[in-house]
Each structure stands twice: as structure tokens, then as C-alpha cells.
Amino acid sequence: MGVTLKDVAKEAGTSVASVSATLHGTRGETIRVGQATRDRIKKAALSLGYVANPIAKSLATGKSRTLGLMLPYVDAFRDENPFCAQVMHGVLEEVVNRHYNLMLYTAASDAPDAQTPLLVDSRVDGIVLVMPEENSAIAAHCDRQGIPYVSVLQRPGPGRWCVNADDYRGGRLAARRLWNLGHRRVAHLTGSMDVATSAPRRDGFCAEMKELGCPVPEFMVVPSGFTHSTGYESMKILLNSPREDWPTGVFAANDQCAEGAMRAIRERKLSIPEDLAVIGYDDTWYAGVTQPPLTSVHMPISEMGSQAVGMLIDRLEGREVTNYQPLLSVHLTIRQSCSPFSPASTPGTPESTALIQ
Amino acid sequence: MGVTLKDVAKEAGTSVASVSATLHGTRGETIRVGQATRDRIKKAALSLGYVANPIAKSLATGKSRTLGLMLPYVDAFRDENPFCAQVMHGVLEEVVNRHYNLMLYTAASDAPDAQTPLLVDSRVDGIVLVMPEENSAIAAHCDRQGIPYVSVLQRPGPGRWCVNADDYRGGRLAARRLWNLGHRRVAHLTGSMDVATSAPRRDGFCAEMKELGCPVPEFMVVPSGFTHSTGYESMKILLNSPREDWPTGVFAANDQCAEGAMRAIRERKLSIPEDLAVIGYDDTWYAGVTQPPLTSVHMPISEMGSQAVGMLIDRLEGREVTNYQPLLSVHLTIRQSCSPFSPASTPGTPESTALIQ
DNA sequence: TTCGTGTGATAAAGCGCTTCATCACGGCGT
């Protein structure tokens, strides 16, 4: 266990320096090795089964070709929400593409003291922070330690590297869709206000409705959350109001929330989308398999992950990054939960099938 | 950037050795430091903001306190199946509990040559392999390099450390449930046969039905897969047979497959569970939000992840592990997709509500 | 006084790799 450079050097009858230069191509000059020794070294390495020790390499170079991914909470994956998983997908993909490695960290919420962020150690060259909620402790730690990072879902700030999707526009798209289908009494189940994306989605939604001449009354904006159960509860609140106050269209915080809302709606024996249209957010695979399938604002989640990684690596390798606060665009994916026609029933409001983009 | 032991030593007016011993408690003897210097050192470290360099530590000790998690494919997270995400949850949780770190690897399917497994480098003390399909290349690489590993979902073999759930029993539970509810014409949509869990589930299912005096005819065992779409297609095949051959109960490969099957069933305007009962497998959160919610064989997925980590660390730290091929138990979680009563309709076969465990 | 012996502390040798500084050598221009 553990063939070292020295072993290879001895076998090939050369020096460690030459072996190092040959096997791990030094960038260009300083060390030169002739073709003959090169071959001898390669053969020796192969026959001994040499495999480099990245730890030693890291110590010597000060770089580890490893990125960290900091997840907001330990439960990021038990969670019913595939969001983290999808960010991770993008991150992993790009990391693999670029021949980097990935370390996983979690901002353990149970130990909020100064210890925790120490997890983010010098094993990594830089880190990707998934920070739906502001957590300045970790960012501060990175700043202090001089660890470059880029955050996902954190609001832009001066000098802050962060990738976001256009939540405000997402809200507007949802509003426009409902309005186009003829809905005039619409509601919004907001995400948790601790999460940075919630407010812009709500604001975009309300702004668009207002511009369309149909402002959303305050009681139609119901605090909810990003889970199935919060969606269910919040929708029930709406449906407990007098019948004439019921919305005909609902814009939910995300897909899980929307499905929760749909459950509440079904329990009232209302049909979707005829009696009540529903729009979700995120457009994860989940939206495609609900019953009925969800119309949802599509957020390029895994792209956000890969962009973050891309920016980070570019920065680490000294390339210039012009836009370090990209705002990725969203669009609406239309399915049956909010459409003029339903698969199994009579057509709904048929006036506008106009594509929204 | 980079306060070293030496800096602290100078500041405290002592030697590096003492600082090392004080700050990173050496186990017991060899080096002794008096209380006075101890205090001085701690103060110095604090004031300089010293933080240890784990890379150097690793190089010196040969241990990294880091585990690797090898995922079967890059798309493990884009995938609609939350399985990987849940294993990961368990892994991460235990890793954090034990104060280890986690590196993420992926068996990139696009580069099946010898290069790939090199990703698993000596940065890790051991690795957890999630190997639904046999992939001996990676295992072989670990063997060769002497990297300890434990695999999840790999069939037991001599000397092989692996954690599994009792798939055979899971199949039996599903069969028993259907039988108890009076179903005599039952079908099984199998998982992909490349995946180790598929066969035992099928075998358990068929064995139980046979023992109950109701063997499953061969055409009722339909090759399917672990996705929504394969479930949909396979169910359609079943429903394309003459009406009198239709099953009254279906045991699907997993929850996604079951939901696909349910879609096919709905398209035929059959109701679930009255006309056709459906049982899923895995019992991820997904099973709870389908329409109707899925009865599903519960597999302790995240526990499998944490057990794997637990075993691995125990081994690494020289503790004795008596059972290195644990078979975790499964149970049936009953919901509406396979129950005598339906929420919105007439009772189905009311004979047996007996709990199955 | 002398010899252990326990205590506090340190110098220095690695861990496996990178890389700077240096060197030997042969060919070429003048």
C-alpha cells in the first residue's frame, strides 16, 4: 500500500524531481526530461502501479482541486423537496466536468456556535453555499479565512458572488397566466419569509396583477411555506372564508405547496382546474406526476448549481468573470392544473390559450 | 491567510511540538505539556486565529477522517427517484455525527475505462459504494488499493461488507397484503433485472402467492423498471390483454413505477383501489402524496446509509464489527391505493382489514 | 553524595510531493 515517487525513481534509476515532472506534467519550463528517461519512468510507474497521493500534492501546492458544497441543513435530502438534490446534481456534474472533487458540508443547525463553520476547512479551494436563508456566520467565516465562495439563492450584495433565478419575473409569469385564463380573484400562498426567494415572487405576482388592473387584496396573500403540509393548511384557510371570497386561481410557493393546496381543494370536492386553477413553482420532476400535473414556473435549478461551480472555478484559476451575480431566467411550464381545458371534463374558460413566455 | 503551528509556537515562546500536543490533543503520553505553557499556547492560538491545516495533518498521520460516497451515476440526483438522495441523507447524518467529512464521487458512466475509479483517491479513509448494479471495476479498484469499503444494495458475498434490506420479505408482504384483501389475480411489475433488488422482490412475491395457493402466472410478471414511464408502459401492456385477464392487484417495482401504473389505470377510467389495487416499494415521501396515496413496502433507506457509514468507521477505527452484512427489515405502510375502503367511493372487498407486519 | 525517576519541553526526522537553484555537458559562433 503506497508506492511513492521515490519508489518509482529508484526503479527507473532517476531522481524524484524527474519523475514528478514526467508523471504530473509540470506546467512547461523549469524541469526538463528527455524522451528516453520519460519512457523509462512511465514504464516503471506502470509496473509498480504508482498512484499519486493527492494529499501530499495539496500540501505542496496549496491547492486541492476540491470544492466544498455547503448545504443549508442536515435534512436537505430527507426533505420532500427535491430542490437541494437538484442543485447538487448541477454542482456534481460541473465538478466532474472540470475534473475537480467535491466535499459535502452541512450547516448543522443544532450547533450554531463558532465550531460549526470550522468544518469548512482548508481542504477546499473554494465553496458553493446553498443559502436559502441568510446565514452570515458561514459567509463571515469564509471571508475571514479568505476562502472564495459563491452562494446560491442569496440576494446580491456588493462584491458578493451569487447566482439566482429571476423570482420576481416568475411571480409575474404566474399572475399573467392566471389573468390570461380569465381569473380575476387570485390568491398567493407565500413561501417562508426567511427564504430570500419568497418576497420577490410575491411582489412580482402582486405587481403584475396590479398592472393588469386587478390588484390582489391583502387577505388573498396567505403566509404558507415550501412543504406539502403548509400548502394544505394555508389553502384550507382560504377555503374557510365565505364562498364568494374563494379565489379561482392560486399561485403556490412551490410544487409541494401546490400539491398540498390541491389536496385541500379536492377535499372540498372542487375540481382542478375548472373550479380552481393552481400554479406551482420550481417545476421539478414532481410537477409532472401530480394529479393533475402542475403548471409551474420553471426554475433552472441544476443550472444554478453548475453555474455556481463554473464561476467559482473560473475565479480560482484566475480567469476573469465579468458577471458574478447572474440572474437566470425562468419560464412557465404549462400543464393541466392551470389550463383552459381539463383532460376529463368540460372546457374551462376558453378565451385565451395564448402562450406565455 | 494561514497561521501555522510555528507562528503560534513563536508567539507563545515554545516549540511546535508542544503546541501540536496542546492544540490537537495527542492521545495520552509521549508528549507532556505543563498547565502554564498550555494556557499560554491556547491564548496565543486564539489571538492569532489559528486554524489547523487538515491536509498537513493527513499527510503526517495517514488518516484523513474523510469518507467517500460513490454514487452509481452522475444523474443520481436529477433522477425522479429520491432513493439516492435518501441514502445520502443517512450517510451525511452519520458522517456528521461521527465528526467525519464526506467526499462525493460518481461512477461516471461515460468513461468506463480504468481512469474513472482513480477518482477514488487516497484522500479518503474508506468509501461507501451505492451499487444497485454490480460494478466490479470500482470494487476491484478499491481492493487493489486497499481502500476499505462497504456497499449498499450489493448482494452479500464472501468477505464483502454490504448492507441490504430484506427484499425477499418485502415481496412476500406485498403478496400477503393483496391476498388478504381478497385479490386472487395479481401482477408484478418487476424492476430492472440489472439491479440486485429486483429479483428477490419478485421471488418473494411469487413464493408467497404460491404458498397461499394462488401462484402468479408467468404473463402476470411484467418486466418494467424503476421509473414513472416504465411503470406506465408496463401497466398498459397488462391492460391491453383481454379484460378477464386483468389483474385486480398490482405490485410495482417502486413508488415511481407504481405512480406510472396508476396513470395507466386512470386512463382506462378504472378506480383505485376499487377496480385495481396498487402497491409500491420504497415508501419514500413520494408515496404519501400521490393520488391516491400509495400503500408501499417501507425500506429504511436512509438507515441503510447511516449503517453503512457506522460499520465503515467502526472498522476504520479498529472496533470489531460482528455483522458486516446486515439485512435491514422492511414493513408495509398502508395507504389508500391498496385498502378495502376508498376515501371517495364505495367500500371494496371488506373481508380483511387485518394488519400485516 | 549518588542514582534513579517522573515531569516538562524540544529538536528533528519524516509524510509524499513540488519546485527552485544548480550543475554537467556538448554544440556552436567567433
Add this chain to the structure above:
DNA sequence: ACGCCGTGATGAAGCGCTTTATCACACGAA
């Protein structure tokens, strides 16, 4: 013939930490 330079190759320092061997120094017992 001399000095120069490009080429091939190497020794050794150093990355930040652990750990072994060693040492200095009292203090109590013989």
C-alpha cells in the same frame, strides 16, 4: 581555442503537521 547557451537532470528545501528520541531538571530515596 574560448565562452555561451540550450538541454537534460538532480539535490535539497519546504508545505504544516505528528511523533520519536532525547534532554534538562528537580526531588526523594539509598
